[in-house]
Amino acid sequence: MTDKKINRNTSLFASTIINLCVGAVYAFSVFAGPLAAHFNWTRSQVMTAFTISTAISAISMILGGKLVDKGGARIAIMLGSAMFGIGFILTSFVRTPLGLYLSYGVVTGLGQSMAYSGNLGNIIKLFPDKKGLASGIVTAGYGGGTILAAPIINYLIQSQGVLATFRFMGIAYFLITVSLSMFVKPAPAGYKGVKDKSSISTNDITEDVTENVTDVHWTSMIKKPKFYLIVAMLMIGALSGMMITSNASTIGQSMFGLSATKAAFYVSLYALSNCLGRVFWGTISDKLGRYKALICIYSIIAIMLLFIANTTSILGFACSLIGIGLCFGGTMGVFPSVVAEKFGMKYHGVNYGITFIGYSAAAFFGPKIAVQVADSNKGDFTLAFYIALVLSLGGIFLTLLFMSLEKKNINEKNKIYL
Numbered sequence: 498m499t500d501k502k503i504n505r506n507t508s509l510f511a512s513t514i515i516n517l518c519v520g521a522v523y524a525f526s527v528f529a530g531p532l533a534a535h536f537n538w539t540r541s542q543v544m545t546a547f548t549i550s551t552a553i554s555a556i557s558m559i560l561g562g563k564l565v566d567k568g569g570a571r572i573a574i575m576l577g578s579a580m581f582g583i584g585f586i587l588t589s590f591v592r593t594p595l596g597l598y599l600s601y602g603v604v605t606g607l608g609q610s611m612a613y614s615g616n617l618g619n620i621i622k623l624f625p626d627k628k629g630l631a632s633g634i635v636t637a638g639y640g641g642g643t644i645l646a647a648p649i650i651n652y653l654i655q656s657q658g659v660l661a662t663f664r665f666m667g668i669a670y671f672l673i674t675v676s677l678s679m680f681v682k683p684a685p686a687g688y689k690g691v692k693d694k695s696s697i698s699t700n701d702i703t704e705d706v707t708e709n710v711t712d713v714h715w716t717s718m719i720k721k722p723k724f725y726l727i728v729a730m731l732m733i734g735a736l737s738g739m740m741i742t743s744n745a746s747t748i749g750q751s752m753f754g755l756s757a758t759k760a761a762f763y764v765s766l767y768a769l770s771n772c773l774g775r776v777f778w779g780t781i782s783d784k785l786g787r788y789k790a791l792i793c794i795y796s797i798i799a800i801m802l803l804f805i806a807n808t809t810s811i812l813g814f815a816c817s818l819i820g821i822g823l824c825f826g827g828t829m830g831v832f833p834s835v836v837a838e839k840f841g842m843k844y845h846g847v848n849y850g851i852t853f854i855g856y857s858a859a860a861f862f863g864p865k866i867a868v869q870v871a872d873s874n875k876g877d878f879t880l881a882f883y884i885a886l887v888l889s890l891g892g893i894f895l896t897l898l899f900m901s902l903e904k905k906n907i908n909e910k911n912k913i914y915l
Contacts, residue, residue, distance in 0.1 A: 504682070505623045509631065511680040512616035513638035515574060518670045519581050519609040520642020522550060523768060525601075526746040527650045527761055531659040538594060540747070541868055546597045547743050550606030551860030557607040558853045561614035562846030565622070568683050573615030575678040580608025582671025589664035612674065613639055614853075615681075618846035621833055622684035628837055629787075633779020633830040641772030644765050651761040712841030715851050723839060724852070726899050730791065731832050731855030733892035737798050737885040738825025739863030741767060741818065744871070744878065751876030753814045767818040774826025782831045787838070788900050790831055794824045795892035802889065806882040829856075 525547040533543045557577065564573040584605025591597045616635055624631030646666070653662040718724050741748070745767050749760035782790035797820055805817035836849045863885075870881040 507680055508623060508682045509620060509634060511677045512574070512620055512635050515578060515612060515674045515677050515681075516616050516635060516638035517642050517645070518674045519578065519612045520639035521646035521650075521666070521670070522547075522581075522605065522609045522642070523742050523771075524643040524646040524650055524764065525550075526743055527647050527654070527764060528659060528663075530746065530757065531654050532597070535659050536592075541872065542594050543597070544743060544864055544868055545594070546602040548861055548864050549598055549602030550609070551739065551864075552857050553603065553606050554610035554613075554860065555850060555854045555857040557611035558614040559847055559850035561611040562618050562848070562850035565615055565618035565683075565846035566844055568686065570615050570619035570683040571678060571681050574612050574619075574681055575675055577608045577611030577613070577615060578674030578678055579671060580604055581612060582608075582667045582669075582674065584608055585663050585667025585670060587667075589660045589662075589667065591660075610853075614846065614850055617833055618849065619681065619684055621837055621845055621849075622688060622842060623682075625688070625837075625842055627783070628834040629779040629781075629783035629831070630776070631779075632833040633776040636779075636830050636833070637772045637775040637826070639775075639829075641768060643768030644772060647761050647764045647768065651758065712843035713839075713848070714844055715847050718840050718844075718848055719851065723899065723902065726895055726902075727832070727835060727839070728852055728855040730892055730895050730899065731828065731852065732858045733888050733895070734791070734794060734798075734828030734832075735825065735856045735859035736863045736888055737802060737821055737882075738771070738828065739859045740867040740878075740881060740885055741821055741825070742771075743864035744867050745818065747871070747876075748878055749814065751871070752878060753809075753811055755811075763815065763818060766815060767822045770819045770822025771826040774823035775830035777823065778827025779830035779834070781827075782834065787831055787835050788896050790827070791896050792893055794827045794831070795889045795896065798824045799886050799889040799893075802882045802886040806879045806886070 525544075529540060529543045529547070532538065533540050561573040561577060564570065584600055584603075587600035587604060588597065591600055616639075617632060620631050620635045621628055650662055650666065653665060657665070713721075745764045746757070746760040749755040749763045750757065755763065778790055778794060781793075785793075801817045801820035801824070804813060804820075808814065808817065832852070833845075833849055836852050837845050840848045866884060867878055867881040870884075871878050874880065
């Protein structure tokens with residue numbers, strides 16, 4: 498179905514702003530120190546809440562994706578948005594680590610990923626002709642949530658206290674996101690978008706045009722070796738980003754001598770890079786090809802990790818944050834299109850939700866590795882940077898392997914028709 502009269506831009510705008518709100522989950526590093534000080538908890542205890550919120554995201558990603566595939570994108574977005582705001586509000590009443598894990602870790606975590614998957618899955622279906630750009634824009638909102646949230650949260654904590662800040666932000670997020678969800682239009686079944694051949698990448702021999710891809714149900718997808726390669730590639734691409742996301746403020750303070758207020762600025766700088774990277778790499782991958790773009794992303798991540806591990810200057814810290822942030826954002830902007838082009842659009846919501854297990858693994862292991870390394874080395878994250886660097890080099894290898902296997906499959910298919 499191709500319908501030029503559908504106002505896709507209204508849905509894109511509303512979805513991006515909603516993601517801007519739920520993306521504030523990435524600002525948790527600004528909360529972590531004040532929470533630990535308020536309750537006299539260890540930083541590891543506090544960061545477990547962030548680990549839970551991101552690690553369980555695949556659960557509601559799959560549920561949200563299922564609703565999107567059945568035309569219920571608005572329901573998924575509204576439900577997820579409400580849970581996200583309520584999770585923040587409930588967190589303002591916690592008194593124990595378990596309460597924090599349930600309110601922020603579970604309720605907020607499930608809510609943010611359901612809203613995110615509803616927005617992303619629906620936009621991918623509304624813009625099948627410009628997948629990279631559209632997914633880049635809507636995920637940019639998610640990545641950019643910390644840009645606005647970090648300084649606001651830091652100010653409110655200083656003036657009102659950490660628990661009151663959770664309550665205020667939760668009420669604001671609930672009202673904004675639930676209201677905006679009413680303006681999201683679910684993609685019609687079989688919608689083909691506005692045909693524009695110039696938007697289709699032809700530079701990557703392993704790239705499939707979505708229209709020529711057989712729609713693959715998740716039960717068949719998980720039987721394919723390339724699915725596991727994609728999951729591993731996503732995990733590696735997200736791991737270094739999750740290390741920095743959850744610890745940017747702490748790294749700035751412990752390794753570069755920044756104050757809490759100045760560190761919050763660098764958290765926002767990283768978030769801005771994350772935000773811009775999703776649009777930049779999404780657009781680049783539309784032109785250059787998904788896998789060539791991923792090789793560039795993994796290479797830049799490795800270089801930036803080497804740089805941050807060996808620099809002692811604030812400028813070096815800032816440059817490293819910008820580079821890693823751009824590439825972390827690029828990872829999150831490119832993979833939705835990869836899944837669509839390899840497994841089709843019909844079941845994309847659920848398929849990407851399942852593939853998002855790669856991100857959940859990165860969200861679980863990345864922060865834990867970083868915190869444990871820092872705790873064992875008096876606040877020094879250097880060893881964690883090197884671990885992520887080695888994994889990024891592994892990402893380059895897996896991408897080249899993926900390209901080789903796809904090229905082999907194409908050649909074998911061509912022989913059949915000779």
